[in-house]
Amino acid sequence: MIAPENDDLWTRLRAEFHLPPGQIYLDGNSLGLLSRRAEDQLTACLQAWKQHGIGGWQTAGWIDLPERLAARLEPLLCAAPRSVALTGQTTNNLHQLLATLYDPTNTQRPVILADALNFASDHHAISSHLQLRGRDPEQDLRLVGSVDGATLTTADIVAAMTENVQVIVLPSVLYVSGQLLDLARITAEARKRGILIGWDLSHSVGVVPHELDANGADFAFWCNYKYLNAGPGAIGGLYLNQRHHDRAPGMAGWWGVQPDVRFNLEPHHTPAAGAARLQVGTPPILSLAPLAGSLDLFDEAGGISAIRERSLLLNARLLHRVITDLVPRGFELITPEAPHERGGHLALRHPAAGQICPALRERGIVPDYRHPAVLRLSPNAFYTAPDEVDEAVDRLIEIMETRAYENFPRVETAAP
Secondary structure (H helix, E strand, O other), rough: OOOOHHHHHHHHHOOOOOOOOOEEOEOOOOOOOOEHHHHHHHHHHHHHHHHHHHHHHHOOOHHHHHHHHHHHHHHHHHOOOOOOEOOOOOOHHHHHHHHHHOOOOOOOOOOOEEEEEEEEHHHHHHHHHHHHHOOOHHHEEEEEOOOOOOOOOOOHHHHHHOEEEEEEEOOOEEEOEEEEEEEHHHHHHHHHEEEEEEOOOOOOOOOOOOOOOHHHHEEEEEEOOOOOOOOOOOOOOOEOOOHHHOOOOOOHHHHOOOOHHOOOOOOOOOOOHHHHOOOOOOOOOOHHHHHHHHHHHHHHHHHHHHHHHHHHHHHHHHHHHHHHHHHHHHEEOOOOOOHHHHHHHHHHEEHHHHHHHHHHHHHEEEEEEEEEEEEEEEEOOOOOOHHHHHHHHHHHHHHHHHOOOOOOOOOOOOOO
């Protein structure tokens, strides 16, 4: 059950969000809802543009907004100062990190190790990066397989860390099943073997605490539009361990130049301190603004540990209902049951998932669907009420018992 002493706090935080009328929204693991704080920050940014034009860079503080917000993200990741940058988007940032850290001339260790279950864009980026650097992805990209098509084992990942592996790129949370990998142990095993390791945190940042510095991760990258509620296609983020802060950026651009000489526009690239050197182009201020408001709410919630506690309580409630009421009705839970092995969502496999999804939406439940047969349900610490978890399951039971889903065409696509 949800601790009653926290009810007032979470009720107040829930009221900060624009909740879709008549809906129980369980898809914040794909796109977080708009908060009033984020809306206010975006509105203020538009007003500054309207009133000041180019003067907004100074009068509205746009000029150093990426650095100020990056510093506010560092506590969520337990990252050292200047180790986080807000720039680009997830795939662009993976390209930048590989361009900066991967050495294609190291013929003894040319392999990049990834996994077979990660979001396809990571695979696309790694393959194309290897090709751009003169390597053959058929030879130099290795994927750790899955025995069940939903989860990975630490043993299999470690076994794949052979002497010819130079870089590892893995998801912290598998986007389909919601499995949370053992970041500390896997990172430690990579470090023991002299392998650089980076994490795609897209499905964990803002809902799971991280200790990137303490664990020794070399790099990380993520999107800010899921649990960080920064808006569709919001600016991405990256982390660069301070032991790599002296590296020249693989893809240099003018916003990665040291701020006090940036506007000198000299041909020679003088990198900024820390991860900010990996910035490339002018920051998208309208994309950054909502994140400022969203981070205010993380502070008011008591930080990432409080968010994680609330998330686990809501998901435990959902997990109980899944095991008790949905598994007997033909659903397969593919998310690990242990709390330390779960991210922020639960994933259910069912042959008719592509029809169940629109049936749920018609009844005011917003889930997520992943081809070919998975429903993802994500109670959100900020804006999901505990009784909404039970209501969502009750409506799903009604759909299954009446076979109402048979009236819907199968969904074949999903949002990002």
